Amino acid sequence: MLPEQDIKETRVVQALEQTEPGAVLGGKLALGELTLEVPPDRILGVCRALKADQYVRLASVTCVDWYPMEPRFEIVYHLHSIARNERLRLSVRVDSAHPEIDSVHPVWRAADWYEREVFDMFGVRFRNHPNLTRILMPEDWEGNPLRKDYPVHGHKYSYQNE
Amino acid sequence: MSDIATTAAETPAAATGKRTMTLNMGPQHPSTHGVLRVVLELDGEIIEKATADIGYLHTGIEKQCEVRTWQQVVPLTDRVDYLANLSNNLCYCLAVEKLLQMEIPAKAQWMRVMLTEVTRINSHLVWLGTHALDIGAMSMFMYCFREREEILRLFELFSGQRMMTSYFRIGGLALDAPRGWRQAMERFSKLMPERIDEYENLLTNNPIWTIRTKGVGYLHLDDLLDVGVTGPMIRAAGVAWDIRKDEPYSSYEKFDFQVPTRTESDVYARYQVRIQEMRESCKIIRQALDGMPEGPVQADAPHVVLPEREKMKTQMEALIYHFKIVTEGFAVPAGQAYQAIESPRGELGYYVVSDGTNKPYRVHMRTPSFGNLMSIAPMLENRLIADSIASLGSMDFVLGDTDR
Numbered sequence: 015m016l017p018e019q020d021i022k023e024t025r026v027v028q029a030l031e032q033t034e035p036g037a038v039l040g041g042k043l044a045l046g047e048l049t050l051e052v053p054p055d056r057i058l059g060v061c062r063a064l065k066a067d068q069y070v071r072l073a074s075v076t077c078v079d080w081y082p083m084e085p086r087f088e089i090v091y092h093l094h095s096i097a098r099n100e101r102l103r104l105s106v107r108v109d110s111a112h113p114e115i116d117s118v119h120p121v122w123r124a125a126d127w128y129e130r131e132v133f134d135m136f137g138v139r140f141r142n143h144p145n146l147t148r149i150l151m152p153e154d155w156e157g158n159p160l161r162k163d164y165p166v167h168g169h170k171y172s173y174q175n176e
Numbered sequence: 177m178s179d180i181a182t183t184a185a186e187t188p189a190a191a192t193g194k195r196t197m198t199l200n201m202g203p204q205h206p207s208t209h210g211v212l213r214v215v216l217e218l219d220g221e222i223i224e225k226a227t228a229d230i231g232y233l234h235t236g237i238e239k240q241c242e243v244r245t246w247q248q249v250v251p252l253t254d255r256v257d258y259l260a261n262l263s264n265n266l267c268y269c270l271a272v273e274k275l276l277q278m279e280i281p282a283k284a285q286w287m288r289v290m291l292t293e294v295t296r297i298n299s300h301l302v303w304l305g306t307h308a309l310d311i312g313a314m315s316m317f318m319y320c321f322r323e324r325e326e327i328l329r330l331f332e333l334f335s336g337q338r339m340m341t342s343y344f345r346i347g348g349l350a351l352d353a354p355r356g357w358r359q360a361m362e363r364f365s366k367l368m369p370e371r372i373d374e375y376e377n378l379l380t381n382n383p384i385w386t387i388r389t390k391g392v393g394y395l396h397l398d399d400l401l402d403v404g405v406t407g408p409m410i411r412a413a414g415v416a417w418d419i420r421k422d423e424p425y426s427s428y429e430k431f432d433f434q435v436p437t438r439t440e441s442d443v444y445a446r447y448q449v450r451i452q453e454m455r456e457s458c459k460i461i462r463q464a465l466d467g468m469p470e471g472p473v474q475a476d477a478p479h480v481v482l483p484e485r486e487k488m489k490t491q492m493e494a495l496i497y498h499f500k501i502v503t504e505g506f507a508v509p510a511g512q513a514y515q516a517i518e519s520p521r522g523e524l525g526y527y528v529v530s531d532g533t534n535k536p537y538r539v540h541m542r543t544p545s546f547g548n549l550m551s552i553a554p555m556l557e558n559r560l561i562a563d564s565i566a567s568l569g570s571m572d573f574v575l576g577d578t579d580r
Contacts, residue, residue, distance in 0.1 A: 045274055045513055070401050073516070074542035078529055090527065092514055092542065096401075096417050103514065124404030127550050135238075150231040150579055159239055166243050 024048060026067065026102060033063040041105075049103040057106055058116040061091070065121050069093040069102060072118070075128035077136045081162040085109035087138050091118070108138065117143040135160035196224055201564070203232050209306055210575030214552065214568075218561060226556035226564075228549055233579040241539040245505030246272055247346055249536060253526075254340040256541055257577035259302050262288075262295040262331075263519040265344040268539075270425055271515035271526040272346045275508050278477055282469040284348040285427040290361070290464035291334065291343065292426075292517075293457040297368065298327040299520035299572075300450050304375065307447075307569035311388050316378060323371050326364055333360055347481040348474035358465065365461045372454055379447070389444040393567035397441065399554050404547040407522025409571065412449045413441035419518040430467075431460050443570040450572075453520075480506050505534040519544055521572055545577035 021027055021041045027050065030038055037060050041050040052060050073092040080086055085107035093102040108115055117140035118125045129140045130149040137158040140146055148155060157164055197218045203211040211232035217225035237256060241249045253264040266288055273280060305320030328338040333354055335343035343350050379385045395405075397413040410417060418435040420428045436452030438445035474481045482501055483494035500506075510532035516525040522544030529538040548571050555567050 044511060045277070047512075047514060049512070072404060073523060073525060074527070074540065074547075076527060076540040076542075078538045090540075092525065092527070096415065096422075099422050101514070101516075103512075122404070123402045124547065124550060126403075127546065128404075148231075150234040152231075159236060164239075166239060 021048075021050070026050075026064075026100070029067050030060065030063060033066075034059050047101065047103060049105055051105050051107075054106050054108050054115050057089075057091075057104070058118060058121070060104065061118045061121045064093055064102070068095045068097045069100075070096060072122035072124045072128075073101070075118070075125055075132060077132045077138060077160070079136060079160065079162045081110075087113055087136060089115060089132065089138065113138040114141060115139075116141050117146075119143055134158070137161065194219070199561075203229075209569075209573070212549075212573070212575055212578075214556075214564075216556070216561065216564070221560050221562070223556050223559055223561055223564060226553050228552045230549065230575070230578050233575045235576075235580065237580045238539055238541065241536050243535065245534050246508055246536060247501075247505060249539065250345055251340065251342045253541075254342055255576065256543060256580055257519065257521070257524070257545070257574050258339060259299045259574050260295050260520050260524075260577075261339060261341050262291050262343060263299075263517060263524060264541075265342060266292055266426065267515055267517045267519070267524050267526045268528075269344045269346050270517065271513050271528040272508060274513040274515055275511055275528060275530055276346070276477075276480065277509075278347060278475050278480070280348055280426075280475055281472050282427070283471045284473040284475075286464050286468050287349055287353060287473060288344055288426045289428060289431065290461055290468075291331075293460045293464070294327055294330060294364075296457045296520045297454050298324055300454050301327070303450065303520075303569075303572045304447075307566075307572075308379065308385075310565050310569045311385065313379065313382070313385060316375065319371070319374065319378070323368065326367070330360055330364060333357060345474075345481075347477055348472070352473050361461065361465055365458060365465060368458050368461075369455065372451065372458070376451060380451075386444060388566055389442065389447060389570075390440075391442050391444075392563045393443045393446075393555050393559075393570050394441055395551060395555055400441070400551065403550045403554065405522070405551050406544055406547055407518070407520075408446055408449045408453065409441075409522070409548060409551070411436065412438045412445035414439040419516055419523060423516065425515070425517055431463050433460050443566045446570045446572075507532060507534050508536075516542075521545055521574070521577070522548060541580055543577045543580065545571075545573035545575070549573050549578055 020043055027038055037052055037056040039051040039053060071094040073094045076090050078088040087108045089106045091104040117129055129143055132138050133146055134148040134151050135158055199216045199218055201216055202213040213229040215227045216223050237252050240252055250265055253268045254261040256264050301320040301324045305317040308316035331341050332338050335341040400410055400413055414437055416435045416437045421435055433456045436449050438448055478497045483498050487494035488498050508530040510530050512529045514525055514527045516523050524544055525542035527540040528536055531537040556564050
């Protein structure tokens with residue numbers, strides 16, 4: 015991990031300091047990719063500021079489960095600016111006791127399905143999402159399949175004896 | 177899958193006295209190209225509300241990636257977008273190679289470019305054939321699948337498989353190119369531009385085709401960007417954004433090609449963009465054939481790439497590496513990488529997280545179909561139900577790609 019100064023000198027972080035002071039907790043520049051760590055309560059403001067800063071595209075929202083570490087869930091946003099040909103990754107950590115974060119649907123409508131997928135697969139709730147329902151799994155499914163404590167193999171029901 | 181009533185039934189008259197009908201399109205509708213269910217709220221012939229219901233092809237590929245070694249994930253990526261297998265192979269391999277900071281030999285890079293362009297033509301041919309079939313041009317399907325058969329034979333020649341190729345591996349290619357590959361590719365690269373002329377003769381100025389597609393499925397560029405659409409649909413709305421040009425990977429910067437764009441942003445413009453893309457792909461294949469470098473097709477990384485058979489019989493180290501790679505795989509340095517490529521459908525991105533072990537900690541596939549399919553509601557709503565088939569076809573989604 016590079017020293018903190020390197021991140022602070024990047025253009026996007028300096029622009030963010032102007033509009034959203036103190037929202038960047040840290041981050042790193044590795045393999046040519048810039049990652050910024052943002053506190054969960056600031057995500058909506060940061061995304062608004064970044065969209066105004068030409069990040070017109072939300073490429074994806076996903077989650078990494080760092081079980082049994084806490085805060086357990088790392089929500090990852092991939093942003094892209096076509097005009098500047100730049101990519102940016104936002105990383106937000108939420109704990110397993112309150113896996114909840116503001117939806118960025120008001121900023122990009124593209125967040126709709128991505129956030130539903132994270133809700134479906136990891137059980138992270140998005141506040142103010144217009145339709146937070148399961149998207150890939152059946153609606154009566156129990157559990158969140160991509161959590162690390164969810165088994166890969168095994169069946170809840172045995173079909174062999176039926 | 178959402179909680180919408182499963183039976184098609186008339187909703188009770190609302191307080192306003194307005195009556196709408198709920199119609200299920202799919203999941204077994206032939207024009208949805210897979211198992212997509214769209215729930216349409218109809219007011220006469222106008223679609224008031226369109227809700228896409230996906231997940232019927234969800235196979236848990238991302239979860240399965242977490243229990244396989246890095247190299248064993250490659251065959252899984254074939255099954256994500258089953259019409260653009262090699263694009264998925266490439267994207268995953270590039271992401272892992274980024275984490276490994278591995279240098280790939282020039283010949284392997286050029287081979288990858290050439291074969292992903294063949295994949296692009298393959299995918300566009302299936303799109304063109306089925307899209308035209310939906311609209312009623314039935315013979316197009318036969319012509320497109322005639323050329324697709326040639327492409328599948330090429331894939332079989334290279335990898336031994338017609339569809340699930342797994343030909344790109346972490347560190348290069350699975351095998352060196354087979355005997356006779358150059359003649360086969362030469363034949364294909366000569367044949368394809370003429371065949372594209374044939375398709376254009378059939379469709380481009382065809383009055384029925386133009387009436388069914390011009391001005392249909394229009395979406396403003398801002399809407400497209402906002403809902404996360406990528407690829408030919410964005411280029412048909414006037415943005416010359418192509419990841420091959422803007423963030424070149426696998427030595428695309430060495431190739432000379434155009435990024436076709438249109439400004440109308442309707443079904444016809446998307447058709448024109450994809451036809452032009454096929455022509456540009458032919459040009460790239462031609463350049464790759466003319467300038468194909470010599471040399472190895474696998475990186476010089478003995479802990480990742482399987483040793484040659486001959487070396488295993490004569491060298492102790494090669495035998496040890498072979499045993500280690502086959503039994504436990506190889507470790508990838510801890511970190512995260514996002515690699516985006518221009519797949520036939522748009523931005524394909526693999527987000528790969530490693531915790532330093534021999535298995536991926538997390539693989540997320542940012543698939544183009546998932547992003548493009550989100551435009552279903554703005555594209556269908558307040559428009560005629562008869563145009564919905566053409567609009568859906570112009571998105572060119574693959575449900576395996578959407579649901580993973």
